Amino acid sequence: MTDIAPGLIPADARNAAREVRKRxxxxxxxxxxxxxxxxxxxxxxxTTMLYRSIHNPTVxxxxxxTLVALGDWSGEEIPDDTVLIQFAAxxxxxANDRTSGQLADEINRxxxxxxxxxxxxxxxxxxxxxxxxxxxxxxxxxxxxxxWADPATWSAVKAAGQAYSTSYYLxxxxxxxxxxxxxxxxxxxxxxKLYTKTLRMALIITVLTILLGYPLAFYMAHASDSMANFLMxxxxxxxxxxxxxxxxxxxxxxxxxxxxxxxxxxIGITDQPLELLYTQFSTILAMTHIxxxxxxxxxxxxxxxxxxSYMRAAMSMGSKPLGAWYKIYxxxxxxxxxxxxxxxxxxxxGYYITPALVGGTDGQMISNIIAFHMQQSNNWELAAALGSxxxxxxxxxxxxxxxxxxxxxxxxx
Amino acid sequence: MKDLGSETFLRFDDVKKSxxxxxxxxxxxxxDVRDGEFITLLGPSGSGKTTVLMMLxxxxxxxxxxxxxxxxxxxxxxxxxRNIGMVFQNYxxxxxxxxxxxxxxxxxxxxxxxxxxxDRVAEYLKLVELSDFGDRRPGQLSGGQRQRVALARAMIxxxxxxxxxxxxxxxxxxxxxxxxxxxxxxxxxxxxxVIYVTHDQTEALSMSSRIAVFNDGVVQQCAPPAELYERPxxxxxxxxxxxxxxxxxxxxAIQGNTVQVQTDxxxxxxxxxxxxxxxxxxxxSIRPEKLFIHPTTxxxxxxxxxxxxxxxxxGDFIRYYFKLPDGTDIIVKVLNDLSAPEFDxxxxxxxxxxxxxxxxxxxx
Numbered sequence: 001m002t003d004i005a006p007g008l009i010p011a012d013a014r015n016a017a018r019e020v021r022k023r024x025x026x027x028x029x030x031x032x033x034x035x036x037x038x039x040x041x042x043x044x045x046x047t048t049m050l051y052r053s054i055h056n057p058t059v060x061x062x063x064x065x066t067l068v069a070l071g072d073w074s075g076e077e078i079p080d081d082t083v084l085i086q087f088a089a090x091x092x093x094x095a096n097d098r099t100s101g102q103l104a105d106e107i108n109r110x111x112x113x114x115x116x117x118x119x120x121x122x123x124x125x126x127x128x129x130x131x132x133x134x135x136x137x138x139x140x141x142x143x144x145x146x147x148w149a150d151p152a153t154w155s156a157v158k159a160a161g162q163a164y165s166t167s168y169y170l171x172x173x174x175x176x177x178x179x180x181x182x183x184x185x186x187x188x189x190x191x192x193k194l195y196t197k198t199l200r201m202a203l204i205i206t207v208l209t210i211l212l213g214y215p216l217a218f219y220m221a222h223a224s225d226s227m228a229n230f231l232m233x234x235x236x237x238x239x240x241x242x243x244x245x246x247x248x249x250x251x252x253x254x255x256x257x258x259x260x261x262x263x264x265x266x267i268g269i270t271d272q273p274l275e276l277l278y279t280q281f282s283t284i285l286a287m288t289h290i291x292x293x294x295x296x297x298x299x300x301x302x303x304x305x306x307x308x309s310y311m312r313a314a315m316s317m318g319s320k321p322l323g324a325w326y327k328i329y330x331x332x333x334x335x336x337x338x339x340x341x342x343x344x345x346x347x348x349x350g351y352y353i354t355p356a357l358v359g360g361t362d363g364q365m366i367s368n369i370i371a372f373h374m375q376q377s378n379n380w381e382l383a384a385a386l387g388s389x390x391x392x393x394x395x396x397x398x399x400x401x402x403x404x405x406x407x408x409x410x411x412x413x
Numbered sequence: 414m415k416d417l418g419s420e421t422f423l424r425f426d427d428v429k430k431s432x433x434x435x436x437x438x439x440x441x442x443x444x445d446v447r448d449g450e451f452i453t454l455l456g457p458s459g460s461g462k463t464t465v466l467m468m469l470x471x472x473x474x475x476x477x478x479x480x481x482x483x484x485x486x487x488x489x490x491x492x493x494x495r496n497i498g499m500v501f502q503n504y505x506x507x508x509x510x511x512x513x514x515x516x517x518x519x520x521x522x523x524x525x526x527x528x529x530x531x532d533r534v535a536e537y538l539k540l541v542e543l544s545d546f547g548d549r550r551p552g553q554l555s556g557g558q559r560q561r562v563a564l565a566r567a568m569i570x571x572x573x574x575x576x577x578x579x580x581x582x583x584x585x586x587x588x589x590x591x592x593x594x595x596x597x598x599x600x601x602x603x604x605x606x607v608i609y610v611t612h613d614q615t616e617a618l619s620m621s622s623r624i625a626v627f628n629d630g631v632v633q634q635c636a637p638p639a640e641l642y643e644r645p646x647x648x649x650x651x652x653x654x655x656x657x658x659x660x661x662x663x664x665x666a667i668q669g670n671t672v673q674v675q676t677d678x679x680x681x682x683x684x685x686x687x688x689x690x691x692x693x694x695x696x697x698s699i700r701p702e703k704l705f706i707h708p709t710t711x712x713x714x715x716x717x718x719x720x721x722x723x724x725x726x727x728g729d730f731i732r733y734y735f736k737l738p739d740g741t742d743i744i745v746k747v748l749n750d751l752s753a754p755e756f757d758x759x760x761x762x763x764x765x766x767x768x769x770x771x772x773x774x775x776x777x
Contacts (some may be wrong), residue, residue: 095725312472313505315492317519317570327518331509 003271046391050413053168053384058111059106060163062099065089067161070154083139087148087157088125093131095122109379110167117145168385191369191386195393198366201284202348206295208288209344210337213295217336220296221303235296247357250286251277254358278360286354295340302336302411329332335411342401342410346394366390421434422448422606423574428478430464438464440630441478446608448573448685451600452766453617456627457653462610463544466576466626469608471495482574498605502582505558506551512548512562514537519570537565540599548577557588562593568603577609581616593620614654618642625648625726647686651698658704658743659696660717661776666688672773677739678717683773685707701746703770706733708752708760713765721756735762 057332059065069083078084082141094100100122108115119263121144125133136301148154159167159177170176170183174192178184216235220228238246254276254277276282310332330337352367359368366386373383401407423446430439439461446452456460468471469480471492487495506515511590513534530682538544541561551559567575577596581589597620600607600626604760611617618638625635626649634646634655645651652659662676672685674697683697705711719735722742729751733745745764747753749760 189533223761307503307505309501309503309505310507312470312492313499313501313566314507314518315472316470316495316499316576317566318493318496319518320493323522326508332507 022214046186049384049390052381053388054166055164056106056168057163058102059157059160060105062094062106063087063157063161066090067158070158070161073154073158075151075155075158077151079151081138083154084141084148085134088137088141089130090119091122092128092130093258094127095126096123105378106145106160107156110160111115111153112146114153114156117147121145121148160301168381169389173381186326190364194364194366197280198349200361201280201365202345204284205287205291205348206341206345208284208342209292211296212288213292213340214337215298217296217299217303218333220300221306222308232300234294235300239293243290244357245352246290247286247354250282250289250358254282254285277358278363280359280363283355283359283363283365286358287292287348287351290354291344292341294347298339298343299333299336299410302339302347303333306332334405338401338405339410342398345397349394350390415429420424420447421445422450422483423608424467424479424481425652426479426481428465428475428480430461430473430476432683437476438630439468442632444625444632446606447472449604449606451597451607451609451620451622453611453624454627455611455624455653458612461629461630462625462627463578466578466610470497470499470576473682480675487530494572494654496572496574496629497571498570500560500563500567500575500577500580502579504551504563506559506562506566506581511547511552512551512554513548515551515562516547516566516569519566523570533569537569541565541595542566555594556584560584560588560592564596564599568599568605572605573743574606574608577607579611580609580614589616602747605761618654626653628653645698645772648696648698651772651774656701656744656746657698658701659698660737660741660743661694661696661739662773664691664693664695664773667691670763671768674773676717677737677741678719679713681771682768683718683771684769686772686774688775695773696776697773698770699766699771701732701744702745703766704745704746705766706747709765711765712767714768715766715771717743717764719762720763721758721760721762724756735764 066083066087070079071085073079073083084351091100094103100118104115104118104122107118121141124144125140133140159165167177171186172191174186174189175183176186216231220235223231251258255261256273256275256277258277260276264270265273281402306329309329311321311324314328315321349365350367351365352371355363355365356368356371359365367390370383370386370390373379373386392398423444425442425444428439428442429437431437442461442465454465454698456462458770464473468475471487471490472484475488479488481487482495490575506512507518510518515535516537517530519534525533533566534547535544538547541564543558543561543565546554546558546562551562554562563580567577580596584592593616596607600620608705609617609620618641621638623635623637624641626633626641628649634641634650636644636646641650641654645654648659651657658675660674660681662674662681664672665680666673667685667689670685671682672689672695674681674683674695676697681697689695694744705713707716717737719737722734725733726749727731728749730749731747733747735743735745743764
């Protein structure tokens with residue numbers, strides 16, 4: 001029991017407590033709509049994505065009995081006939097349900113080349129009599145395709161049949177589980193390189209926006225109101241035009257017979273058109289342009305609040321302009337710089353549309369591969385794993401930023 | 414206190430400033446400042462006083478004319494080479510540094526050895542009575558404390574000249590008086606030269622060796638406080654410094670240093686100001702505290718019949734508002750003692766004063 005000040009009777013304390021409860025309830029009611037929205041539109045999808053990246057029940061649902069029978073298979077030779085017979089029966093059922101295609105896709109991911117094996121086997125087993133399968137299923141299966149006699153095939157089936165697996169995460173960092181269960185490097189190294197490239201490009205874009213945005217924001221913050229407003233229109237102009245239009249404008253400028261190339265040719269700087277579009281260069285260029293306002297706005301807002309007198313004071317005390325900027329102005333504008341850099345970096349790490357339109361193959365970023373796995377290869381689990389990894393990466397970077405710069409050093413205005 | 418040097422330390426020679434190539438903000442400013450003087454630039458906002466200060470500090474360029482320190486022109490000297498201390502209205506203390514780091518900044522820039530910096534910072538913190546506050550950030554200090562840190566920071570590198578741009582503007586009345594005392598004390602103790610900008614005349618009168626009254630880009634008068642108050646050289650200064658009554662009239666005769674003026678309430682004798690001509694319109698200025706209400710034991714030369722309007726009880730004195738026949742307001746300040754008279758509304762009264770206490774200026 002805490003001490004009660006003299007003169008405060010229990011009834012007073014109760015009244016005060018009721019008042020506090022009422023305030024808390026009011027505050028909660030104000031945020032409830034947003035809370036509900038965030039749970040439905042953000043927390044739930046993210047959780048589903050995280051779950052999906054480790055959970056894939058497709059194969060387990062298609063051939064549950066075969067997988068049970070495969071449970072105590074040693075893995076070194078062909079499984080028992082009971083397994084093969086059970087699988088043959090499952091294949092026939094799937095051939096008639098028209099679900100064998102799904103199985104083909106899933107097993108093909110575990111062992112490339114299996115798609116056609118599964119499909120042709122399903123076709124040949126479709127019209128076979130049930131009793132025939134029950135007695136002679138194993139032979140029929142191997143007759144349909146001799147790869148069913150290969151233990152590696154059955155390893156693939158068993159691996160694909162696991163409802164919960166970390167294999168998508170392993171794939172997203174270019175690793176896989178070898179036949180003996182050890183984690184080894186995959187033959188094709190794609191994703192680590194892509195993550196590194198994405199981070200490098202995001203970093204370059206962030207640095208470029210700082211180099212372009214800082215002086216501009218500095219000038220705007222100390223210019224007259226009318227001048228600042230005039231320049232602000234130019235900063236915001238990219239915001240007001242559609243993203244697609246801006247990106248298309250870059251295509252018009254940079255393509256082989258575009259404005260830039262024809263100008264360069266006309267004034268004789270080059271004698272053949274430069275490869276400008278569909279490169280990393282064009283992605284970085286277009287994204288720097290698009291993301292510049294995200295750097296300028298927080299910088300401008302913070303710099304507006306820094307009175308001229310700080311720099312003047314530093315100079316009156318004998319500091320040269322550059323030294324005064326470094327010691328006084330930079331630390332004071334750091335909250336805006338941090339906010340801008342963080343915004344630009346995080347947005348560009350997950351950017352999709354611009355690299356997709358002007359990036360070609362060279363300028364693709366991680367989001368484009370995620371989109372590819374969702375739309376073309378239909379490998380949602382891998383897409384989820386790649387996306388989750390991206391999320392973790394950004395959280396780690398944010399944590400590092402907090403450690404070294406401090407999140408209280410972020411200010412948007 | 415250091416003796417005021419007889420030589421000119423700082424000289425403004427016909428300094429002009431225009432921002433827009435059309436209008437002059439400062440229209441030919443001349444002034445000689447001796448070493449150790451406390452000069453105040455006083456004037457309404459927009460009168461050009463801050464511009465003069467900024468040109469002196471080097472943050473604004475000089476359009477024409479010359480500013481010289483110790484005989485050398487500083488027109489082309491970069492601000493950071495001028496060795497001028499400055500106190501800003503918002504103090505401009507660096508918020509990301511502690512008080513001690515703020516004070517150390519000008520010394521660090523000058524590459525003074527660390528141990529020496531530490532001693533000097535401690536010395537100046539003691540000087541402004543903030544010895545225990547070295548580790549605080551400016552945000553954790555009160556307004557008066559920030560002001561003292563700003564002062565210490567402007568003095569710590571021992572500049573010969575310190576500029577102050579309305580340094581007390583953000584403080585409340587009590588603190589302001591305390592800081593006026595503080596600034597005067599430091600000025601006497603350390604003997605630096607001060608150029609002080611303010612629009613608060615009380616501040617100017619109580620601290621300065623000389624005051625330059627600005628209006629519309631021109632110095633109206635530059636004189637020690639007492640002279641400015643007692644002998645204003647024109648109607649603007651008379652009206653701007655302290656309170657003043659202006660009685661309109663017509664010059665009837667000029668005799669030596671005095672002038673006879675015909676007003677609505679009768680003929681009065683006043684001191685002569687420049688620019689008066691016989692028969693021309695003029696206004697006679699009289700301070701409210703120099704007027705006495707009949708009957709009085711004070712000597713007087715002039716008398717004016719007026720009507721009582723109202724009186725306001727201020728505390729240590731009472732303000733009486735009278736009206737001249739032509740409607741001009743006349744204010745009289747009377748000490749709050751037994752002699753303070755009571756009047757009925759509209760009652761007639763006689764105001765008395767000495768000819769030497771009033772000046773006739775040409776009507777503007």
